[in-house]
Amino acid sequence: xxxxxxxxxxxxxxxxxxxxxxxxxxxxxxxxxxxxxxxxxxxxxxxxxxxxxxxxxxxxxxxxxxxxxxxxxxxxxxxxxxxxxxxxxxxxxxxxxxxxxxxxxxxxxxxx
Amino acid sequence: xxxxxxxxxxxxxxxxxxxxxxxxxxxxxxxxxxxxxxxxxxxxxxxxxxxxxxxxxxxxxxxxxxxxxxxxxxxxxxxxxxxxxxxxxxxxxxxxxxxxxxxxxxxxxxxxx
Numbered sequence: 001x002x003x004x005x006x007x008x009x010x011x012x013x014x015x016x017x018x019x020x021x022x023x024x025x026x027x028x029x030x031x032x033x034x035x036x037x038x039x040x041x042x043x044x045x046x047x048x049x050x051x052x053x054x055x056x057x058x059x060x061x062x063x064x065x066x067x068x069x070x071x072x073x074x075x076x077x078x079x080x081x082x083x084x085x086x087x088x089x090x091x092x093x094x095x096x097x098x099x100x101x102x103x104x105x106x107x108x109x110x111x112x
Numbered sequence: 113x114x115x116x117x118x119x120x121x122x123x124x125x126x127x128x129x130x131x132x133x134x135x136x137x138x139x140x141x142x143x144x145x146x147x148x149x150x151x152x153x154x155x156x157x158x159x160x161x162x163x164x165x166x167x168x169x170x171x172x173x174x175x176x177x178x179x180x181x182x183x184x185x186x187x188x189x190x191x192x193x194x195x196x197x198x199x200x201x202x203x204x205x206x207x208x209x210x211x212x213x214x215x216x217x218x219x220x221x222x223x224x225x
Contacts, residue, residue, distance in 0.1 A: 004155070033211045042218065043156075043201065048211030056212045090155050092213075099144040099210040103155035 002027065004093050004104035012110045018079040021107045025072050025093030031055075032074040033101060034066060037088040049074050050096065078109075086111045115139045116204050118216035125223050131189040133219050135202030138183065142204035146213070147176060147187045149198045156201060160187070192223045 005024045013019050025032050033056075034046040045058040049068035066076040072093075078085055088108050092101035117136045125131045133147075143164040148156035162169040162176045162185070169176050175188045189196055202216040 006155075031211050033213070035213075035215075043203075043213075043215035045212050045214065050211065056209055058212070088153065092155075094210065097210075099205050100146065100158055100161055101211070101213060102158060103148075105155045106153070108153060 004091055004102055006089075006091050006104040006107050008107060009105065010108045010110075012112065013081050014112050015081055015083060017081050018077060019081060019109060020075055020077045021089055021091075021109075023074045023076075023091030023093075023104060025074070025091075026102055028095065029093035029102075030072050030096055031094045032068060032072065033092045033094075034074070034076050035090040035092065036060075037090060037106075038084075038086075043090070046076065081111045083111050085109065114217075115142075116202055116214050116216040118200075118202055118219045120219050121217070122220045122222070125192045125221065127194055127223055127225050128191045131187075131192045131196065131221055131223065133187040133189075133200050133202075133221065135185045135187075135216050136183060137185075137204050139204070139206065139214075140183070141206050142214070143207045144205040144210070145176070145178060145185050146203045146205070147174075148201045148203060149196075150201060150218070151198055159200075189221075192221075194223050194225055196223050197221055 033048040048056040068074045088106045092103045146161040147159045150156045199218045203213040
């Protein structure tokens, strides 16, 4: 089976812009979670989607949002980008009822 | 409020010896624990997990031990190999929130030939 894929792999934006990142889960996985990794805060949970519904949300401002489509693919959006949003954004998928999450390679976002 | 802590930022071990990575947690609602291995600019790779109803789980060279009373878990790698050199993250999942993982800060393991 193919693993979790994320696009794009690298992205450069400027402050104030918005960005959309995409994630395709492992085939058959219906739960998708998003994480942010920064040197200062480490790996932090953003939100989880299941069956097109947000099921859980981390402690991030409303500028961070997401959605999930009927084929389980997910997107996350960050509006009004700030310098501090520069990070590695990771997507993970899992089978419903199983706790093990499998991660994609991540999208490296640089905000200038 | 760091609910999952890995107090050792780094660990250096000789090839062939045992590597022991430690993790402490504070939230008694965590019921599932996982270890991931990560290289820079890549996604974490799942290694091994353990449910709170167990105290040990083994998979090849990797063994995870869970001490619920001490809220402590550890990952043992035996024997250590140079290819094991990476950052290791401990993660915990709150009860009934399988899609949410709380991560420790990571421990960088260096296995020297």
